[in-house]
Every structure is written in C-alpha cells, then in structure tokens.
Amino acid sequence: MKKSQNTGRNNGRADLLPVGIVLAVLVFWQLIVSWGDIPPYILPSPIMVLKALFDEKELLLTHTLATLNEALVGFSLAVVLGMIFGILMGYSEPFRRALYPIFIITQTIPIIVLAPLFAIWFGFGFLPKILIVILVCFFPVAVTFAQGLIKADEDMDQLLKVMGAKRWQAFRKVRIPQALPSLFSGLKIAATYSIMGAVISEWVGAKSGLGIFMTRAMSSFRTSVLFADVFVIIVLSLGIYKAVEIIEKKIILRKYNIR
Amino acid sequence: MKNIIEINRLNKEFLNPEAERQGESSLKVLKDVSLSVSENEFVTLLGPSGCGKSTLLKLIAGLDATYEGSIFLSGKDLRSNNVPVCYMLQKDCLMPWRTVLSNILMPVEIKKGNLKKAREDIKPLIDEFGLSGFENYLPGKLSGGMRQRVALLRTYLMEGSIMLLDEPFGALDEITRIQMQDWLISVWERHKKTVLFVTHDLDEAIFLSDRVLVMSTRPGTIIKELRIYFARPRSRDMVLDPKFNEYKREILKLLSEG
Incomplete structure (x- = not known):
C-alpha cells in the first residue's frame, strides 16, 4: 500500500515537470516581447494570445466544432477501416504482402499535395476533409494492429493446436486480445494526427474550421488570433489522445490485464 | 496390460536451418527410439538438454509428422489418425x-x-x-x-487418455518444485492416467515414475529402462531411502557414459 502511494507521488512530480517547463517558457516569452518591443504581428505575447482567445471565443468555438466534427468522423472511420485491414493483414500473409507496400506508398504522398487535389475532385465540403483525416489516421492503426497480430508465441500456438483449435479460433481467442496493446499505441498516434489532418484539409478551402480560420488570421496579420487558433488545435489533439488513453486504461487494459 | 503408447524405431531429423547452423545437411535428433507405455503408467523420459526428449513429445502430440518409424496411440497409427492428447509445456501459456x-x-x-x-x-x-x-x-x-x-x-x-508433460515444473524454484511433485503424485495416484513425463531432474524422475527411460545426448536414443520399485502411495521420505540413491547412482553413471 505504502509503495503504491510512493509511486503515485513520484508520478505526480514527473507530470508536473513539463507543466513547469511550459510555464517557464511562457514567462520568458512574455518578457522577451515586453522588453524587446517586438511588434505583435511578428510575435504576440502570451497575454495577447489569451486575450485573442477570449475575444474570439464565439468564432473560435464555431470553427472548433467544425474541425472537431471532421476529425472525429474521420478518425472513427479510420479506426474501423484500420482494424479491418489490420485483421486482414494479420491473418493472411499474402494479403499483408500485397497491401503493406501500397499502404507505405500512401504515407509517402505529401498531404499538402493531396488536400488541394481532393478539393478539386470532391469540392470544398465535408467529404475531402474526412478523406484526408482517414488517410493520415488509417495507416498507424492498420499497421500497429497487424504487427501485434503477427507476433507469435510458438508455445501457445502449439498448445492450441493440440487442443484442436482451428486457425481462426486461435486467432480470435489469442492473437486479437494479445494485439490490443499494439492497437492502442497505433490509436494514440492516429488520435494526434486526426486534428492535424482536418486542419490541413481546411487550408485549401472550407466554409468553416480551425484551418480556414488560421489562414484568414494569417492573411490579415492577426498573429495573436493565429496563435489562439494553434492553442485550440493543441488542446483538441491532446484531448483526443487523452480520451483514447483513458479508454485504453480504464476498459481494455483493466479487463484484459495485459502489460 | 494394454499399451497406450507404442513407438517403434523412431528416427527424426531436422533439416534447415538448425542443421545448417551445425554445418551439416541435416541434424539427427532421435535415433532408433522404441518405447511403450501401458495404461495408467507413469513413465519419465530423462536426459540431458538437447537430447530430443521434447521433440519426441511434440511428435507424439501430433505437432510434427515428419519422422521415420511408427507411433501408435491407443492402437491407432498417428500417421493416418488424429489422436487427441493432453499436452503441457514448461511455460504455463496462461x-x-x-x-x-x-x-x-x-x-x-x-x-x-x-x-x-x-x-x-x-x-x-x-x-x-x-x-x-x-x-x-x-x-x-x-x-x-x-x-x-x-x-x-x-x-x-x-x-485424450494420454498426458504428455514436458518439464512442467522446470521453471519453478526448488522448494515449489518439490511441493508440486508431492502434490502431482498424490493427485495422480488417485486419478491414474497414462503419463509420459519429460525432465532432466533425476530426483523428480525417480520420485514420480513407475519407469524411467534414460536418454543419451543427441542423437537421442533410449539407453536404459529402469523400473522404479517403490510402493505407492509414495511419500517424500523415499528420497532418503538408500534404494533411491542406488537408482540415482545408476542413472548418473549412464548419463556420464553418454
């Protein structure tokens, strides 16, 4: 009991460290801007960013909801597709060998190029945004899940074989639960990509969203609003990441007791 | 008594890559192994590590069908029949x-x-x-x-009516292992199943078994069959019996001769 309390306290201290560093940077930043007489369109001070965040809260909220919607829908679809293809690649060697190189190629195409291309093909609506988010989120999910699934425990495989297990039975009862920790590390990577994917897709044109709001702020030199926008993006990305982590810890890992 | 396990002139070779590493075209792991286990008998395969005893168990479990010779389980040829067995490894695989x-x-x-x-x-x-x-x-x-x-x-x-136990207590500490042996023997003496047990622990082999089959180093073959004449139910005291040490001495001598 005592031991767990101790580790808890240590974890608390470790968590505080990055917060402290960020605070120190913010203070430093504020001082540089105040003393260095830097014009706000080049570098706004943290306080100005905070003010912009507050002043633009209604507009920011609308744009945030638009982006969040795209990110969440795209992320969810990517998770479903990623898991399906992860299972297919994990189960079938020929399938994996056929698909894996193609998936890698899709990751080498710069999203910056795809975003305008998708806008040309699919317009400026919801669809091209979702497609971009799916494209960036799909890969980490499919690949980490597949890798978790092909990790074999030879002894376990042989034991199941002697029990008379069919291949699919062994896969479902052993490989899939075993691969969940890998899947979740992929989900966490995908979670952080999802907001970024949505923002990039909005850059080339959108009715609303943090990405289009960002370009507008940039072109009108309202740098403090741009920073406020970025701040919201960071918070959203961390939020989705944290949500995945909570699901991982609370539901899956506790139930399955892996790791 | 009926023979539940009947193995005749079993030979087993591994081809690549294990053999290649040894610089040979193939690696002979089992040579001319013949053995039989009758119903409700407790038989132990004892030998140095790498003598092929685990491989032998895998063959009996039906995990590998590339062997020469014959394996009959409950009178059925393993080559043409799928005979279910109970199988356990050193790793608990839970x-x-x-x-x-x-x-x-x-x-x-x-x-x-x-x-x-x-x-x-x-x-x-x-x-x-x-x-x-x-x-x-x-x-x-x-x-x-x-x-x-x-x-x-x-x-x-x-x-399945055959239990194949591949060093089930190998990963346990000495004290726990002794407790597990005591417990296993009491359970087995009540339930009586046909057991083929693999170990490299002399005390364990003599304490548990009706018969101990001593195997040589690779290519593994059975060099001696020892019948353990200790009455059942057995108790831990038997390890202090001079007869127990006789068996031990004999096995040690066989193992050192290879």
Whole structure:
C-alpha cells in the first residue's frame, strides 16, 4: 500500500515537470516581447494570445466544432477501416504482402499535395476533409494492429493446436486480445494526427474550421488570433489522445490485464 | 496390460536451418527410439538438454509428422489418425486476460463443448488442485506454483487418455518444485492416467515414475529402462531411502557414459 502511494507521488512530480517547463517558457516569452518591443504581428505575447482567445471565443468555438466534427468522423472511420485491414493483414500473409507496400506508398504522398487535389475532385465540403483525416489516421492503426497480430508465441500456438483449435479460433481467442496493446499505441498516434489532418484539409478551402480560420488570421496579420487558433488545435489533439488513453486504461487494459 | 503408447524405431531429423547452423545437411535428433507405455503408467523420459526428449513429445502430440518409424496411440497409427492428447509445456501459456476458470475451460471452449456442464464438473477438481477461491483471479496475481496447477488442470480437461508433460515444473524454484511433485503424485495416484513425463531432474524422475527411460545426448536414443520399485502411495521420505540413491547412482553413471 505504502509503495503504491510512493509511486503515485513520484508520478505526480514527473507530470508536473513539463507543466513547469511550459510555464517557464511562457514567462520568458512574455518578457522577451515586453522588453524587446517586438511588434505583435511578428510575435504576440502570451497575454495577447489569451486575450485573442477570449475575444474570439464565439468564432473560435464555431470553427472548433467544425474541425472537431471532421476529425472525429474521420478518425472513427479510420479506426474501423484500420482494424479491418489490420485483421486482414494479420491473418493472411499474402494479403499483408500485397497491401503493406501500397499502404507505405500512401504515407509517402505529401498531404499538402493531396488536400488541394481532393478539393478539386470532391469540392470544398465535408467529404475531402474526412478523406484526408482517414488517410493520415488509417495507416498507424492498420499497421500497429497487424504487427501485434503477427507476433507469435510458438508455445501457445502449439498448445492450441493440440487442443484442436482451428486457425481462426486461435486467432480470435489469442492473437486479437494479445494485439490490443499494439492497437492502442497505433490509436494514440492516429488520435494526434486526426486534428492535424482536418486542419490541413481546411487550408485549401472550407466554409468553416480551425484551418480556414488560421489562414484568414494569417492573411490579415492577426498573429495573436493565429496563435489562439494553434492553442485550440493543441488542446483538441491532446484531448483526443487523452480520451483514447483513458479508454485504453480504464476498459481494455483493466479487463484484459495485459502489460 | 494394454499399451497406450507404442513407438517403434523412431528416427527424426531436422533439416534447415538448425542443421545448417551445425554445418551439416541435416541434424539427427532421435535415433532408433522404441518405447511403450501401458495404461495408467507413469513413465519419465530423462536426459540431458538437447537430447530430443521434447521433440519426441511434440511428435507424439501430433505437432510434427515428419519422422521415420511408427507411433501408435491407443492402437491407432498417428500417421493416418488424429489422436487427441493432453499436452503441457514448461511455460504455463496462461492467457493473462482470462480468469483462472476461463483459462482452465479453454479446451472445452475450443471444442465447443458444454461450458456450463464443464463448470459444474470441474468444481471438485478445482478444490483438489488447490484453486478454489481463485477461480476469478487473473493469472498475473498467482504464484508460479499455482499457475502451473492451473495449467495442469487445463491440460487435464483436454480430451485424450494420454498426458504428455514436458518439464512442467522446470521453471519453478526448488522448494515449489518439490511441493508440486508431492502434490502431482498424490493427485495422480488417485486419478491414474497414462503419463509420459519429460525432465532432466533425476530426483523428480525417480520420485514420480513407475519407469524411467534414460536418454543419451543427441542423437537421442533410449539407453536404459529402469523400473522404479517403490510402493505407492509414495511419500517424500523415499528420497532418503538408500534404494533411491542406488537408482540415482545408476542413472548418473549412464548419463556420464553418454
């Protein structure tokens, strides 16, 4: 009991460290801007960013909801597709060998190029945004899940074989639960990509969203609003990441007791 | 008495890549192995590591069909028949996300048997295996000896009249191992199943078995069969008996001669 309390306290201290560093940077930043007489369109001070965040809260909220919607829908679809293809690649060697190189190629195409291309093909609506988010989120999910699934425990495989297990039975009862920790590390990577994917897709044109709001702020030199926008993006990305982590810890890992 | 396991002139070679590493075209692991185990007999294969005893067990379990010679289980040729056996390894292979009970019932689940009935049926066994009260624990919370008992009970639920135990206590500490041996022998003496046991522990082999088959280094072959004339039920005291040491001396001599 005592031991767990101790580790808890240590974890608390470790968590505080990055917060402290960020605070120190913010203070430093504020001082540089105040003393260095830097014009706000080049570098706004943290306080100005905070003010912009507050002043633009209604507009920011609308744009945030638009982006969040795209990110969440795209992320969810990517998770479903990623898991399906992860299972297919994990189960079938020929399938994996056929698909894996193609998936890698899709990751080498710069999203910056795809975003305008998708806008040309699919317009400026919801669809091209979702497609971009799916494209960036799909890969980490499919690949980490597949890798978790092909990790074999030879002894376990042989034991199941002697029990008379069919291949699919062994896969479902052993490989899939075993691969969940890998899947979740992929989900966490995908979670952080999802907001970024949505923002990039909005850059080339959108009715609303943090990405289009960002370009507008940039072109009108309202740098403090741009920073406020970025701040919201960071918070959203961390939020989705944290949500995945909570699901991982609370539901899956506790139930399955892996790791 | 009926022979449940009947093996005649069994030879087994490994081709690549193991053989290549040894600089040979193939690696002979088992040479002219013949043995038989009769019903409800406890027979142990004892030999140095790498002598092919685990390989022999894998062949009997039906995991590898590339061998010369013949293996008959309950009178059926393993080449043309699929004979179910109970099989257990040194590694407990428990699934960490399944409770003790659901790990134990795994063989029933795989065979799509009646889980409800099996759950009722094994209640006395859970008690006998010292696991009552732990049914809903996850394996991670159990000690090494308990995990092995869970694995052993799961093995017991696999259908088949032959139990193949491949160094089941090999990963346990000395004291736990002795406790497990005492416990295993008492359970076995009550239930009597045909057991083929693999170990490289002399005391374990003599203490548990009706017969000990001593194997040579690779390519493994059976160099001596020792019948252990200790009455059952056996108790731990027998390891202090001079006769016990006679057996030990004889085995040590055989092993040093290779």
